[in-house]
Amino acid sequence: MNPLSHEQVLSRLRQLPSLPAAVTELLTSFDNEDVDIAAIVRLISRDQGLAARVLRVANSSFYGLQSKVASINEAVVVIGFRAVRSMVLAVGVTGLFKVDKCPGFDLRSYLRHGVGVALVARALASHYGRNPEMAFTGGILHDLGQLALAANFPGELSAALAYREQHDCPLVVAERDLLGIDHAAIGGILAENWSFPDTLRAALADHHAPAAATADSLADLIHIADAVSHGLGLAACRHDLVMPVDRTAWQRLGVDAAVLTAILPQVMQDMEETCAALA
Amino acid sequence: MKQKRELPLAEALPGLCLAENVSDGQGRLLVPAGAELNESLLAALARRSIESVIVECEVEEDPAEREARHARIVAEVDARFHLAGDGAETLLLRQIVLDFLKDAT
Numbered sequence: 130m131n132p133l134s135h136e137q138v139l140s141r142l143r144q145l146p147s148l149p150a151a152v153t154e155l156l157t158s159f160d161n162e163d164v165d166i167a168a169i170v171r172l173i174s175r176d177q178g179l180a181a182r183v184l185r186v187a188n189s190s191f192y193g194l195q196s197k198v199a200s201i202n203e204a205v206v207v208i209g210f211r212a213v214r215s216m217v218l219a220v221g222v223t224g225l226f227k228v229d230k231c232p233g234f235d236l237r238s239y240l241r242h243g244v245g246v247a248l249v250a251r252a253l254a255s256h257y258g259r260n261p262e263m264a265f266t267g268g269i270l271h272d273l274g275q276l277a278l279a280a281n282f283p284g285e286l287s288a289a290l291a292y293r294e295q296h297d298c299p300l301v302v303a304e305r306d307l308l309g310i311d312h313a314a315i316g317g318i319l320a321e322n323w324s325f326p327d328t329l330r331a332a333l334a335d336h337h338a339p340a341a342a343t344a345d346s347l348a349d350l351i352h353i354a355d356a357v358s359h360g361l362g363l364a365a366c367r368h369d370l371v372m373p374v375d376r377t378a379w380q381r382l383g384v385d386a387a388v389l390t391a392i393l394p395q396v397m398q399d400m401e402e403t404c405a406a407l408a
Numbered sequence: 409m410k411q412k413r414e415l416p417l418a419e420a421l422p423g424l425c426l427a428e429n430v431s432d433g434q435g436r437l438l439v440p441a442g443a444e445l446n447e448s449l450l451a452a453l454a455r456r457s458i459e460s461v462i463v464e465c466e467v468e469e470d471p472a473e474r475e476a477r478h479a480r481i482v483a484e485v486d487a488r489f490h491l492a493g494d495g496a497e498t499l500l501l502r503q504i505v506l507d508f509l510k511d512a513t
Contacts, residue, residue: 190431190435190437193429193431193435193436193437193440194436195436196436297491298491299491356492356498356501357501357505359488360485360488360489360501360502360505361505361508361509362484362488367487369488370488370490370491370492371488371489371491371492371498371501371502372491372492373492373493373495373498374492374495374497374498374501375497376495376496376497379497384497386500386504389501389504390504390507390508393504393505393508394512397512398441398442
């Protein structure tokens, strides 16, 4: 298998549809104190496919609403802007990729792992003074490069999945050995193309090498959450493998055993319902 | 060890903790998991025609069974950590996960 050149990847990813306007607007809203919620609600509502998916999640048993919400506006009133934002970012970005042509790629495990990392990252964020909703979004999207590979280079990813099997190695190593590029780098390219905020871009690009990112990015948090989620086996597949935990990330975040232990019960309790809602 | 048990509403006593959410026929959440049952809550559930609830209860685990359960958990965790190396942070994480899973039901 020939390695993928940077140009090859770039040119293919440039052909991806642009992000829904509502998603772009929501991404910038994290750093914006006075968000025009009404304008964002209008943007989501105008995108019928996106609005329908968001309403399906809002009306799932996860939120246990007394009565069904019928509009985005109502959803924002009932479950709050922040929850709707996380939801739109999760379904709006993931939904852009068609991954059914990549033998060996297990979408269910991919989604479960994203939810697991999101829940752990959100819980840790509240303890370590980070934005919990941004951390949740970072968790959902951190392996987006895998989805992009499955959709745009299905043969290549399929070969990497087989290589992982053969060599008993993490997928990221199989990708580097075989393709010369890994899903973190591809996630970084995507995040740049789509002008993700820099903290979020680092969650995609640097979660396997967080020391290379700045301490204020999400890379440390997502790296640790990735390890915790794999350790707990939340993806429920046999490739739920922990990679060596990066000391710099651990120390910069100030992770301690008491906090880690304290967050686990809530993560386990939220896991299945969040998967049912989002996946 | 804590275990989940489904009880007919008539046998659910105040003081027990719900192990799972109680929802009505339309899937609307009535009482969340973790809530402690009391007289008024039980009466409210009866009014809503809830027939049974899933509660947590302490059960004495057979030592041999516990041993087997722990061995299974250790094997699963070891498999998930087999490429993770032996860095201090990694080993601490492994221990935290292991202790948590052994305690969890």
